[in-house]
Amino acid sequence: xxxxxxxxxxxxxxxxxxxxxxxxxxxxxxxxxxxxxxxxxxxxxxxxxxxxxxxxxxxxxxxxxxxxxxxxxxxxxxxxxxxxxxxxxxxxxxxxxxxxxxxxxxxxxxxxxxxxxxxxxxxxxxxxxxxxxxxxxxxxxxxxxxxxxxxxxxxxxxxxxxxxxxxxxxxxxxxxxxxxxxxxxxxxxxxxxxxxxxxxxxxxxxxxxxxxxxxxxxxxxxxxxxxxxxxxxxxxxxxxxxxxxxxxxxxxxxxxxxxxxxxxxxxxxxxxxxxxxxxxxxxxxxxxxxxxxxxxxxxxxxxxxxxxxxxxxxxxxxxxxxxxxxxxxxxxxxxxxxxxxxxxxxxxxxxxxxxxxxxxxxxxxxxxxxxxxxxxxxxxxxxxxxxxxxxxxxxxxxxxxxxxxxxxxxxxxxxxxxxxxxxxxxxxxxxxxxxxxxxxxxxxxxxxxxxxxxxxxxxxxxxxxxxxxxxxxxxxxxxxxxxxxxxxxxxxxxxxxxxxxxxx
Amino acid sequence: xxxxxxxxxxxxxxxxxxxxxxxxxxxxxxxxxxxxxxxxxxxxxxxxxxxxxxxxxxxxxxxxxxxxxxxxxxxxxxxxxx
Amino acid sequence: xxxxxxxxxxxxxxxxxxxxxxxxxxxxxxxxxxxxxxxxxxxxxxxxxxxxxxxxxxxxxxxxxxxxxxxxxxxxxxxxxxxxxxxxxxxxxxxxxxxxxxxxxxxxxxxxxxxxxxxxxxxxxxxxxxxxxxxxxxxxxxxxxxxxxxxxxxxxxxxxxxxxxxxxxxxxxxxxxxxxxxxxxxxxxxxxxxxxxxxxxxxxxxxxxxxxxxxxxxxxxxxxxxxxxxxxxxxxxxxxxxxxxxxxxxxxxxxxxxxxxxxxxxxxxxxxxxxxxxxxxxx
Numbered sequence: 001x002x003x004x005x006x007x008x009x010x011x012x013x014x015x016x017x018x019x020x021x022x023x024x025x026x027x028x029x030x031x032x033x034x035x036x037x038x039x040x041x042x043x044x045x046x047x048x049x050x051x052x053x054x055x056x057x058x059x060x061x062x063x064x065x066x067x068x069x070x071x072x073x074x075x076x077x078x079x080x081x082x083x084x085x086x087x088x089x090x091x092x093x094x095x096x097x098x099x100x101x102x103x104x105x106x107x108x109x110x111x112x113x114x115x116x117x118x119x120x121x122x123x124x125x126x127x128x129x130x131x132x133x134x135x136x137x138x139x140x141x142x143x144x145x146x147x148x149x150x151x152x153x154x155x156x157x158x159x160x161x162x163x164x165x166x167x168x169x170x171x172x173x174x175x176x177x178x179x180x181x182x183x184x185x186x187x188x189x190x191x192x193x194x195x196x197x198x199x200x201x202x203x204x205x206x207x208x209x210x211x212x213x214x215x216x217x218x219x220x221x222x223x224x225x226x227x228x229x230x231x232x233x234x235x236x237x238x239x240x241x242x243x244x245x246x247x248x249x250x251x252x253x254x255x256x257x258x259x260x261x262x263x264x265x266x267x268x269x270x271x272x273x274x275x276x277x278x279x280x281x282x283x284x285x286x287x288x289x290x291x292x293x294x295x296x297x298x299x300x301x302x303x304x305x306x307x308x309x310x311x312x313x314x315x316x317x318x319x320x321x322x323x324x325x326x327x328x329x330x331x332x333x334x335x336x337x338x339x340x341x342x343x344x345x346x347x348x349x350x351x352x353x354x355x356x357x358x359x360x361x362x363x364x365x366x367x368x369x370x371x372x373x374x375x376x377x378x379x380x381x382x383x384x385x386x387x388x389x390x391x392x393x394x395x396x397x398x399x400x401x402x403x404x405x406x407x408x409x410x411x412x413x414x415x416x417x418x419x420x421x422x423x424x425x426x427x428x429x430x431x432x433x434x435x436x437x438x439x440x441x442x443x444x445x446x447x448x449x450x451x452x453x454x455x456x457x458x459x460x461x462x463x464x465x466x467x468x469x470x471x472x473x474x475x476x477x478x479x480x481x482x483x484x485x486x487x488x489x490x491x492x493x494x495x496x497x498x499x500x501x502x503x504x
Numbered sequence: 505x506x507x508x509x510x511x512x513x514x515x516x517x518x519x520x521x522x523x524x525x526x527x528x529x530x531x532x533x534x535x536x537x538x539x540x541x542x543x544x545x546x547x548x549x550x551x552x553x554x555x556x557x558x559x560x561x562x563x564x565x566x567x568x569x570x571x572x573x574x575x576x577x578x579x580x581x582x583x584x585x586x
Numbered sequence: 587x588x589x590x591x592x593x594x595x596x597x598x599x600x601x602x603x604x605x606x607x608x609x610x611x612x613x614x615x616x617x618x619x620x621x622x623x624x625x626x627x628x629x630x631x632x633x634x635x636x637x638x639x640x641x642x643x644x645x646x647x648x649x650x651x652x653x654x655x656x657x658x659x660x661x662x663x664x665x666x667x668x669x670x671x672x673x674x675x676x677x678x679x680x681x682x683x684x685x686x687x688x689x690x691x692x693x694x695x696x697x698x699x700x701x702x703x704x705x706x707x708x709x710x711x712x713x714x715x716x717x718x719x720x721x722x723x724x725x726x727x728x729x730x731x732x733x734x735x736x737x738x739x740x741x742x743x744x745x746x747x748x749x750x751x752x753x754x755x756x757x758x759x760x761x762x763x764x765x766x767x768x769x770x771x772x773x774x775x776x777x778x779x780x781x782x783x784x785x786x787x788x789x790x791x792x793x794x795x796x797x798x799x800x801x802x803x804x805x806x807x808x809x810x811x812x813x814x815x816x817x818x819x820x821x822x823x824x825x826x827x828x829x830x831x832x833x834x835x836x837x838x839x840x841x842x843x844x845x846x847x848x849x850x851x852x853x854x855x856x857x858x859x860x861x862x863x864x865x866x867x868x869x
Contacts, residue, residue: 243804244604381538410515410568411536435607470641475539510628516600572639573599576631
């Protein structure tokens with residue numbers, strides 16, 4: 001059948017209808033776990049497999065807060081390979097290029113199912129080429145929390161990397177040799193997985209403040225190291241010198257200002273990309289000049305937001321994951337730098353999630369189409385190169401959703417007639433800002449009206465599409481195969497698009 | 505054997521090598537080949553024709569250059585070969 | 587006619603293909619100092635095909651050729667055949683080199699039936715600063731750009747942020763240009779990371795009489811445009827003066843805001859409003 005964004009969905013699968021269709025259904029909650037026994041402390045990950053009888057066909061989950069520095073998922077994969085456990089279901093919140101051990105497990109069918117929010121590197125390559133036995137499910141950060149709490153994604157054992165754990169099994173990420181800040185993506189796993197294992201390299205007597213409550217923790221494994229700190233914090237704090245990026249950022253900030261979105265109660269979220277960082281800088285300049293302070297900043301938090309919190313430009317930060325060391329330090333030191341769970345961040349069924357309180361969000365795109373649908377999941381050839389993360393969650397929640405991107409990247413125009421893969425529906429996307437002009441979603445007559453006298457270059461999206469083609473030439477249309485290798489789930493669990501096999 | 509090169513492997517540029525040969529051959533290695541292979545090939549063929557050049561092996565290592573960039577790099581490489 | 591002119595290296599395809607999107611009033615495609623001597627042919631070829639074939643171009647196109655006494659000059663100047671070039675920026679300009687250029691331009695314009703090409707003279711030697719009035723009087727020259735870096739190097743002095751070492755040269759360029767009713771253009775600020783310094787530099791140049799400034803990075807354009815545009819205060823003053831003039835028709839002089847206004851100030855007011863409307867500045 002054809003879903004609400006005109007995409008094919010196989011019969012029998014729940015098809016996406018609209019971005020607010022979730023309101024027609026009630027929240028479903030399974031019981032939170034009741035721990036029977038005391039937290040056990042172990043020295044090897046291997047011993048947890050015997051203790052919890054981890055066997056063929058089970059579901060194991062992980063979080064990605066240690067990003068490219070994570071060694072926990074690598075170590076669990078080694079145990080699986082040694083024991084040759086088959087047909088496992090993996091549910092990491094994201095998959096990074098350093099998670100190389102998963103590749104062999106997929107090829108040997110030790111792992112045959114995967115749920116995740118974002119993936120790139122070698123794992124995404126082998127999945128794109130069709131080596132995962134069952135379809136890959138890519139959901140959003142908020143959608144993952146929803147599917148765990150509802151029992152749709154049932155986790156047998158959660159292996160949660162945790163920088164510091166105390167003798168009661170409480171855990172925090174705010175300090176220690178592998179400090180990564182908040183652990184927001186793992187909270188649903190902690191509360192709803194049948195068994196929870198914290199993996200740490202630092203044990204202390206007693207934590208006064210913790211994000212992981214030991215009441216949910218069945219076992220703690222103490223290893224030499226859970227991660228390499230160089231890979232944990234990424235991102236650059238240096239302002240880009242790229243003139244195209246700066247031009248986009250400037251026009252974006254000016255559009256936001258012209259729309260009247262910078263006011264005493266405003267809140268914002270941006271990605272951690274170079275252009276986003278520049279937008280944050282320009283917004284800060286506007287706030288300093290107009291002496292306007294906002295309500296909160298949220299997201300993956302970077303040092304730019306920390307600086308604005310410290311300057312009093314925001315009252316609070318809501319942080320699901322820290323992107324750099326300044327953010328980790330601020331989360332540790334500053335009470336107004338608050339942790340939020342993935343559910344509090346973007347679960348459509350959460351009572352008043354943070355994403356619904358955002359004035360505006362600034363997001364990237366691999367492709368945007370004439371209906372404003374956005375793809376951040378695959379490239380234009382269909383290779384998986386990312387995923388929603390919180391993209392679809394905050395695009396729906398925010399009052400104004402802005403996509404920023406160069407009009408073409410190394411000759412490939414970003415605006416397509418139809419995106420290769422729909423990640424975020426066009427109904428939730430309001431503005432596209434490129435270096436050659438801004439397009440406003442025709443649904444948002446109000447925004448178009450407010451930008452009319454701004455002096456900014458406003459175009460129809462089709463005009464920008466034509467401008468790009470005049471410059472680059474018309475790219476050849478790519479035909480995808482018809483072999484489905486996965487599904488993109490919207491935050492409510494419906495299928496917004498399918499993922500198709502690419503040639504190796 | 506006469507040989508000429510021009511351009512760079514920076515983004516939006518291309519590196520062109522032209523070699524004398526007994527037949528004409530065009531080899532395109534482009535980051536955007538899936539989308540623009542034919543267009544790049546046509547640009548190279550038309551430029552060779554305009555300059556009345558035959559019997560060369562043209563290698564284009566392309567990082568997303570626009571047609572006029574490819575054309576100008578190719579002309580420079582040919583002139584440098586002479 | 588200009589507030590800002592942005593230098594774009596001629597051999598950089600990424601910059602060329604986006605040259606039309608920046609806020610510069612004119613783009614200077616550079617074949618000289620930003621191009622390595624081994625790449626002169628490559629840059630010239632790229633700029634030529636960009637001018638011939640690119641879909642979008644900036645509203646004013648300047649090409650900085652290599653100096654007349656170099657082996658590249660003769661080929662560089664042929665770029666005017668594209669009929670897209672509005673100005674040639676001549677480096678190391680003095681009266682002799684301008685005459686060489688003039689002769690060459692006459693030949694090419696006749697040969698290819700081209701529109702007359704205008705010239706901006708880059709004065710960057712002590713000799714050219716001394717004879718700057720003769721340069722300004724040259725029939726082709728529509729503007730003089732001060733090149734302070736080469737000048738400082740010839741004088742064996744350091745450039746400073748506050749720039750007092752170039753005030754003599756600035757004033758020479760400003761006086762000569764203004765006397766000949768052409769535009770004096772200020773030297774670029776090379777501290778591309780320091781916005782505060784750029785701002786102060788622009789304010790000094792403007793206060794001395796410079797009418798425009800060159801940029802070497804697009805991020806400098808916003809400040810340059812702002813400083814070299816009439817300010818809101820100036821616009822308000824000019825409108826007030828002209829309004830008052832209407833009430834005082836027939837009088838040679840009248841008083842506005844406690845100051846005597848006569849012909850030169852009325853001309854100034856008209857110029858401010860003309861400039862404001864040219865750059866579409868809201869009043």
